[in-house]
Amino acid sequence: MGGLAAGIAHEINTPIQFVGDNTRFLQDAFRDCLEMISAYEQVYRKAQEAKPALQELEQVAEICKRIDWEYLRLEIPKALEQMLDGIERVAKIVRAMKEFSHVNRSSEKTAADLNKALESTLVVGRSEFKYVADLEVDYGALPPVMCYLGDLNQVFLNLLINAAHAIGDVVKGTQERGRIVVRTRQDDDYVEISISDSGTGIPAGVREKIFDPFFTTKEVGKGTGQGLTLARAIVVEKHGGSLTFETEIGKGTTFYVRLPVSGSAEPREAVAK
Amino acid sequence: MTRILFVDDEVKILEGLQRMLRPQRSEWEMAFAPGGKAALTMLEASTFDVIVSDMRMPEIDGAALLEIVREKYPNVLRIVLSGYTELEASYRAVPVAHQFLLKPCDPDALRGAIHRATSLIEVLNSMMLAGLVGSLRDLPSVPRTYAELRRVMEDPDSSIDRVVRVVEQDVAITAKVLQLVNSAFFGVTREITDIKTAVAYLGIAILQNLVLSVEAFRMFRPKKKISGFSIEEFHEHSHLTARIASEIAKMAGSTDALVVAGLLHDIGKLVIAEKSPDHFARAIEGVEQDKKPLFSIEEDLIGVSHAEVGAYLLSLWGLPSPVVEAVAHHHHPERVPHGSLDMISVVYLANLLAHEHAGNEQEESPPGQPIDPKVLAIPGVAAKLPEWNSLASMIAREPEGAGHV
Numbered sequence: 001m002g003g004l005a006a007g008i009a010h011e012i013n014t015p016i017q018f019v020g021d022n023t024r025f026l027q028d029a030f031r032d033c034l035e036m037i038s039a040y041e042q043v044y045r046k047a048q049e050a051k052p053a054l055q056e057l058e059q060v061a062e063i064c065k066r067i068d069w070e071y072l073r074l075e076i077p078k079a080l081e082q083m084l085d086g087i088e089r090v091a092k093i094v095r096a097m098k099e100f101s102h103v104n105r106s107s108e109k110t111a112a113d114l115n116k117a118l119e120s121t122l123v124v125g126r127s128e129f130k131y132v133a134d135l136e137v138d139y140g141a142l143p144p145v146m147c148y149l150g151d152l153n154q155v156f157l158n159l160l161i162n163a164a165h166a167i168g169d170v171v172k173g174t175q176e177r178g179r180i181v182v183r184t185r186q187d188d189d190y191v192e193i194s195i196s197d198s199g200t201g202i203p204a205g206v207r208e209k210i211f212d213p214f215f216t217t218k219e220v221g222k223g224t225g226q227g228l229t230l231a232r233a234i235v236v237e238k239h240g241g242s243l244t245f246e247t248e249i250g251k252g253t254t255f256y257v258r259l260p261v262s263g264s265a266e267p268r269e270a271v272a273k
Numbered sequence: 274m275t276r277i278l279f280v281d282d283e284v285k286i287l288e289g290l291q292r293m294l295r296p297q298r299s300e301w302e303m304a305f306a307p308g309g310k311a312a313l314t315m316l317e318a319s320t321f322d323v324i325v326s327d328m329r330m331p332e333i334d335g336a337a338l339l340e341i342v343r344e345k346y347p348n349v350l351r352i353v354l355s356g357y358t359e360l361e362a363s364y365r366a367v368p369v370a371h372q373f374l375l376k377p378c379d380p381d382a383l384r385g386a387i388h389r390a391t392s393l394i395e396v397l398n399s400m401m402l403a404g405l406v407g408s409l410r411d412l413p414s415v416p417r418t419y420a421e422l423r424r425v426m427e428d429p430d431s432s433i434d435r436v437v438r439v440v441e442q443d444v445a446i447t448a449k450v451l452q453l454v455n456s457a458f459f460g461v462t463r464e465i466t467d468i469k470t471a472v473a474y475l476g477i478a479i480l481q482n483l484v485l486s487v488e489a490f491r492m493f494r495p496k497k498k499i500s501g502f503s504i505e506e507f508h509e510h511s512h513l514t515a516r517i518a519s520e521i522a523k524m525a526g527s528t529d530a531l532v533v534a535g536l537l538h539d540i541g542k543l544v545i546a547e548k549s550p551d552h553f554a555r556a557i558e559g560v561e562q563d564k565k566p567l568f569s570i571e572e573d574l575i576g577v578s579h580a581e582v583g584a585y586l587l588s589l590w591g592l593p594s595p596v597v598e599a600v601a602h603h604h605h606p607e608r609v610p611h612g613s614l615d616m617i618s619v620v621y622l623a624n625l626l627a628h629e630h631a632g633n634e635q636e637e638s639p640p641g642q643p644i645d646p647k648v649l650a651i652p653g654v655a656a657k658l659p660e661w662n663s664l665a666s667m668i669a670r671e672p673e674g675a676g677h678v
Contacts, residue, residue, distance in 0.1 A: 006357060010329060013356035013376040014283050021289030024380050028296060071295075079292055082285050131331050175332050 004161070007127025011093055015086035022079040022086075029076055032067035039063050096123035100157070102150040109239075109263040111144035114152070114191060115184055121156040122182065129164035132171050133178040133197070140185035146263025151234045155243075158227040159195045159255045166199025166253060178252075189265075190241075193257040201249040211243075240265035275391045276302045276319070280312040280326040280338065281354075293380055301387070309333025313341065321349050323387060328355035339370055343414075350589070351414075352386055354378055371414055371589045415590045416488030418443050422481045436477055437468045440484060449487040450480065456512075482533035485592075486511075489537060495546035501557040502546060510627055511536050517665045518623035521614075521657075533592070534599040534620050541583030541600075542567075566642060568604040580604055607647045618648045626665035 039060045046053035064070075099120040122135065129135065160180070167178030178198040185192050202210060213229045228243075235243040241259040281287050287305040294303060304321070306312035309330055316324075324342055328335035339351045356376040372386050421439045425431045441447050447468060454471045455464055459479075465471050472480050490508065515535030522531045546553045552574070559570035568578035584601030599616040602608050606621040625642055649655050 010356040014286060016377040017356065018283070018285045018289030020377050021286075021293035021380065025289070025292035025295065075292055078288070082288065086285065131329065177331075 004125070004128065004157075008093065008097070008124065011127050012090055015089040019083050019086040019090075022083045025079055026076065026083075029072050029079075032069075032072065036060065036063045036067060036069065093123060096120035100124045100153050102153060109146040109148055112147055112149040112152075114142055114145050114147075114193065114259075115139045117149055117153055118156055118182060118184065118193065121153050121160065125157050125160045125164075128161050129167070129180055132164060133167045133180045136179065136181045138181065138183045140183070142184055142186055142191050143261050145191055145259055145261050147239055147259065148234070151238060152257075152259075155231040155234050155257060156193070156195070158231050159257070162227065162255075163195055163197035163199065163253070166197045166201075169200050170198070186261075187258075189261050190258050191261060193259075194254050195257075196252060196254040198252040201251055202245070202247040202253055203249065207247065210245075235259065239263065274302050275300065275323065275387075276304070276321045277323045277325060277387060278304050278306060278312060278315060278321045278349075280306045280309065280324065280330075280335070282308050282327060282330040286327070290383075294384070297384070309335075309338040312338060316342065316346055316349070321346075322391065323350045323352060325352045325354050325383075325387070328353055328357055354383070413492055416485060416492060418446055419481065419485040419488055419590075422477075422484060426477060426481070433469065433472055433477075436472060436480070440468045440480065445491075446484055446487050450483050453483050453487070478530075479532060482530070482536070485533060486536040489540055490543070493540075493543035493547045495543065495550060495553075497546075497550040497554075499546055499550055499554045499557060501561065502542070502553065506631075507539065507542060510631060511539055513627040513631065513665075513669055514538060514620070514623045516668050517626050517661070518619050520664055520668065521619050521623060521661055530593060530596050531599075531616060531619060534596045534616055535623055537583065537587060537596075538600050538603045538620050538624060539579060539583065540586060541579030541581065544582050544586055545579055566604070578604065606645050611647060611651050614651055614654065618651060618654070621645070621648060622654075622661065623665075626661060627669070629662075630666045630669035 039056065042056040043053045043060060046056055096119075099117070100123075102117075118137075118139070122137070160182075163180050167180070170176075171178055179196075180198075181194075181196040183192075183194045183196075211228050211232050213226065232243045235241045235257055239259050240263075241257065243255065243257055245253055245255045247253040279287055279290055281290075284307050287307060291303065291305055294301065297303075304315055304319075306315050309326075309332055312324070312326070313333070315321075324339070326335045326338055330338075333341075335353055335355065339353070342349055342351055351370050352372045352374065353370040354374045354376060374383060374386055418439060422436065425435050425439055440450065450468065451465060451471065453459075454461060454475065459475060461474055465474060468480070490511075495502075495504070515532050518531050518535035542553075556567060556570045556574060559565070559574070560567050563570060568580060571578035580601055580603050584597045587600055588597045595616045598609070599620040602617050603620045603624050606618050609617060611618050622644070625644065628642070644658075649658075
């Protein structure tokens, strides 16, 4: 999670940087504008007294030129717009983090909108994939699902990070980008969430082991080998769902999370399709 | 006019910088590239003095970009402005960046970093105009272990053990540091055999400074033998100066940074001896002919001396400005006002005393240089001088007093 936190920090630091720069700009610009307005006030006073204000107008012209009013009048609205955009970006990330780290207040399952949950997971995990892959989402209409939402968010994030790493292994050192597709659909009493990547695919020899505790093919520091084990425990044992995958070497992998809408069913074993 | 190229994949960052830095437009010519590729195209089309780049970018990231810039455009100063606090990212950038800034970056810090780089460009330009070197700008970036130590120390979660691990990764550095720690320098009474104990005795700040000087000294290896200049004597003199400086400082309120200022005050000599051996040999010949100190011969030849070159290097490496100033002015304390015994005057005095009492024949600096009246006027200096003088003579005569770095 350390890497993820750094990624989120980066996502937040970027807008904060440009909001700060623009604020500094507006501070300078406002000081310039004030100078110009006071010059105009001189003109106004002369006009009120019906006196010629040629000298004052020259002063106004001089200030406009010096502060580059033509530039300021164009840039100030853009700066404001980008500041609002930056603040919205930070707010979106903070909102998503709040939703993502949803704490189950009671030990009971609660009804949740999984499309919305996926949306915040994608915001939280964006820094993990945005340099290697394009994202495509295809949300089907889903009924509220009885679940432990905080746990499921962890599952989704885990699958997303795995997808990003699998693509990273393929595009590393090239200028290519991969593709992650997130789909949801309802299937009778179940909902199915699938996360596909255009990554390396899982080699035949390790397909049976990927859910084993501490099994990992990732280099040290990139994974603990616990992610899929935990994910399966959450999906199968806590929700009576299933966690399966389809994979093809060189094409990529799709993980399917199937969950009963009611929140319980006979637990099914995870198997490779 | 300084030409600066800003690189970031986020266009809004570039536009924000452009607006914020607009007041600088009379002194800076700024260009903005929305990514590594665009930056390389712009570098090909026109010349720049400074590049300020983001780290994480698609296609060509900051570390890769700066690596190319170092190879193809060694004259361009490289600054990283990164949103990542991630250590991995900064480690990758350290070898290729002269300075490292973190987003969100306070505008004054950014302006300060660029000003620091540009004021040094002026010093260098005067050296280049004088025909000193073609490639002096291609200086090595911050020494790796020192840079890693700095990062570890900035991390509030770090521990002594992490500091120790960073140093011990490099066996040669560990050995040299322990050798220094056990020399008469620090007056440690029992032998210290590991870095952890050394930290406990001396503190992390001193350790960091020792690591830096060890790395800096081994970084420059003059290929040509220059008559009248000996690396061994150079090391001895650096060491002696640092010792005298810290003894003087003990009486005047000590600072850890003095050790590093003392050790590295002449680092510019190594830089010039490696990068421009002919010029250096000429300057040393001049010392013998004219019976004047090296720095003034260098100044006669090209307008600046090893002091400025050394300060330039240390400033590129981001050392605190008191250290940089002490190195820059160690022959010219009169350039700055002194209210009290500051680092500049201490290093200046220690350097003079070290030359005065050096056991060997210091060809580069004939003894008997008068002490600058401005320094003599600092309260307490005139009174203490005889004491420091005999102290320096005592330290210089200690058998292991100088020790090699």
